[in-house]
Amino acid sequence: MNKAARFVLSVFLLLPALLFCRGCSSGASMSPAPGETRLVIFHSNDVHGKIDNFAKVAAILKRERESGADVFYFCAGDNFTGNPIVDRFNPPGEPMLQLLNRLGLDLLAVGNHEFDYGLAVLENFAARARFPLLAANIQAPPGAFPQLRPSVVLEASGGIKIAVFGLIQIEKASGLPSTLPERVKGLTFSEPLQAALEMKTMRPGNHVLIALTHIGYDQDRLLAERMPELDVIIGGHSHTRVDPAEIVNGVLIAQTGSDNRFLGRVELRMRDGRVIEKKGRLIDLRGKLKEDPEVKAMIDRFNRNPALTRVLATAPFDITGKEELGCLMTDAWRRELGLDIAFQNNGGIRLNRLDKKITLKDVYALDPFDNQVVEITMTAAEIRGLVRESFERGDDIDLQVSGITYTVRTDKDQSVKEVLLRGAGGKALPEDRTFTVGFSSFIPSAYRFEHKDPGRSLGISTADVLIHFLERHPDLSVYRDIRRAFVETEGQS
């Protein structure tokens, strides 16, 4: 065949593909022609316990299922942590389990927050789930976590086989997902993109290959670049709102943001066992949409859960004042997490009084910001720098502390002359060692102080640590007229 003939043939062969590509990520709906199949995959990610919009999701799923299309519903991880109604249920996470079962979820990729209640709770969740949990880069010891699978193959009408594998993020430094290490004890994690490449073997024999990931949008793009064998990546973790879904290296990437504000809808048109068109868009759940009355009734019942008024601990008196409350919070973080020292800023203490019967609701009112505990290894000199910075922000004591006491010495104009740190027994803090220091995540992001170690989030919220502490019924009688931070001004006694 001569050059001109080859060119004409190439254009002829490429033209339909080019026309299809124009519609790849458009908002237009796809109507299947005779002999074609339409697959619709709805998806959520990073719901974080925000259950209220599930009645709308249920109505949308029902309508689509009644249309005759093959309909699936996937979740790309992180169902827990973010709503006390879900997190404080007994057992934790139960509302999510019941709702996802009711909605007919087909698959759940394990995210780092799936481990937030501990492995035993997750295994119990998985045992009662009517959907498998996926992660190709988690290896459990024999007999443990039997519901966890690397991949599954779903079947659609016409014998279409849809292979799906899961991936969870891991941190480079620890090789573990972003959670407390003891929550994933016994499990082994491998690098997600490497694990994905091993899933290439699923391509032959299946008509559609999907990665259901919890690795973040940047990593999803990298995966698409390295693995063009994929048809679709449905992702989570970075809370990225991808609308419309993007095509990268021929792979469609979708993600819905977070908190159940959007529902993702991916549509695949199939002919002769091949995907000939794909697109994805988000459905905004924030407006007025039809709700499934039965699911709405379930949600209302969960929201009436009296768990928030449960008394966690009883103090001999009301605990009042920033100093007392700050000492209680920082003692909780230090003792529960085995830290040397802990700091909380006054702005993060949102009540001035805790009633002596302390409920969950009180803790969330005291500490409402969903800040994480961050650990930084610091020297005494670095801690002095932090205390100085905190004082100079308002010319007054701003940080409450556990594990040490400190004194800020100023001149008459409130300029800081010296910061003294004292450890156990009132002795000066040694200069030749380092200390593990815990903070609310607000402090290392908002305060400007030198510290060689950048630090790490411990993957647990400050409020949750306080709740665990109070549930152990500590001696609360010490939190009256307690002072650990002092100011000495020149010329004043």
Place this chain on the structure above:
Amino acid sequence: MQVKVNEKSVEIFSGARVKDVVRKYSRTAWKQVRGKKYSVFDRYGHEVALDGELSGGEGLFVRSVEPEKRQR
């Protein structure tokens, strides 16, 4: 870990979320975001939630309106 905000490198604790790194990047930018005058986007122009979890090497942009999508 290092995250770029408006092309400036910010050193932040590992496991930080979007709100942490924006706060560290600039108090002014954080106030604009908190006041809903600005939003945060990734390097591809997609909006990210403030509680979105970050990994080292990611890039964010704090802007008043959704920008044209960027290509790496």
